[in-house]
Amino acid sequence: MNYNGSPSEKPVPAGDLDRSHIGQTVSFQSNDFTVVFGTLAGIARTEAQVYLSLEGVGGGTHLKDEYDLPAGQDVYVQLDPLSSASKTLSEAERVIKEKFDEIKKNLKDREQKTESE
Structure with missing residues (x-):
């Protein structure tokens, strides 16, 4: 799978996400088989990784509410x-x-x- 967002989204490298993005709806490809859609609840980062916490997606059998992404990976933010x-x-x-x-x-x-x- 190769997720490229939708026309109503703009790509932002995960490493460029900051507090202004908290509360915005985002989408990204978390692995080769999964695309995640959610609302950003928190962001943490190191030089190489960005850790995203999402609101309202945890608790299901296959749903996580925390993801770690390479800093250069695109996260798609609603325009x-x-x-x-x-x-x-x-x-x-x-x-x-x-x-x-x-x-x-x-x-x-x-x-x-x-x-x-």
């Missing part, structure tokens, strides 16, 4: 909905402005055409 919305809004504003300018130009051209006739 920030506010910054994503802001980028989408900026793009929408640009498109609307272009359309508005195009309509304005067309009206001006029609007005000039009518005056010349």
Whole structure:
């Protein structure tokens, strides 16, 4: 298995995770056969390893709530909905402005055409 996250997630090397990521939903491949989805409860690290504690996944027969990952392994973090919305809004504003300018130009051209006739 080779998990690469989803379009609504961004990859972050496990070694770059910090306290700002606590409480965020993450996903990662813990071994060759398992993909883990959960909410970060805690992070600890050494130079080579990062230890992740997840909320709400422990207690099942096959579910662990603690994982150790190499510092360079990607952990997929949900995109920030506010910054994503802001980028989408900026793009929408640009498109609307272009359309508005195009309509304005067309009206001006029609007005000039009518005056010349």
